[in-house]
Amino acid sequence: MTTIRQQMMHLLSEDRYRAKEISQALGIPEKEVADHLRHIALTLGRQGRKLSIEPAMCLSCEYLFRDRKRLSKPGKCPRCKGQHIREPRYHICER
Numbered sequence: 748m749t750t751i752r753q754q755m756m757h758l759l760s761e762d763r764y765r766a767k768e769i770s771q772a773l774g775i776p777e778k779e780v781a782d783h784l785r786h787i788a789l790t791l792g793r794q795g796r797k798l799s800i801e802p803a804m805c806l807s808c809e810y811l812f813r814d815r816k817r818l819s820k821p822g823k824c825p826r827c828k829g830q831h832i833r834e835p836r837y838h839i840c841e842r
Contacts, residue, residue, distance in 0.1 A: 751775060752783055752790075756839060759787075763801060763836040766820065781818040784837060788818075791839060801836040805829055 749757075754773055758764060766784075770777040788798040803812040803821050807829035812821055820834045 752787055755780075755783055756787055756790075759798070759837055759839040763838040765834040765836050766818075767834065769837070784818045787839075795842055797840055797842050799838045799840045801838070803835045804833045806831045806833055 751773060755769060758769065758772055764772070766777055766780040769775075769780050775783075784798065791798055800818070802815065804810065805812075805824035805827060808824060808827040810824050810826040812835070815821065815835075818835070818837075821832055823830045824832065
C-alpha cells in the first residue's frame with residue numbers, strides 16, 4: 748500500500764499535471780494538493796531531485812507568475828486584476 752504522497756510523486760515523475768488533475772487522479776480534495784506538494788518538494792531536495800513548476804499565467808493580459816512562492820493557483824492577476832488564470836503545472840525532474 749503506497750501513501751498519497753508516494754502516488755503523487757509517481758504521477759509527477761511521468762508527466763506535468765495541474766492541481767485539479769492531481770486531485771482527480773488520486774481522489775483527494777484539490778485544496779490538499781498544495782500541502783502535499785510542499786512536503787514532496789522537501790523530500791525531493793534530499794533525494795537530489797526537484798519539483799519543477801510551470802508558473803500560472805493570466806489568460807487576459809498574459810502576466811506570468813514567475814516569482815510566486817505559493818504552490819496554489821493565484822486568485823487574481825496583479826497587473827489587470829483579471830481572474831481568468833491558467834493554473835500552474837507540476838513535474839518532478841532531476842537537478
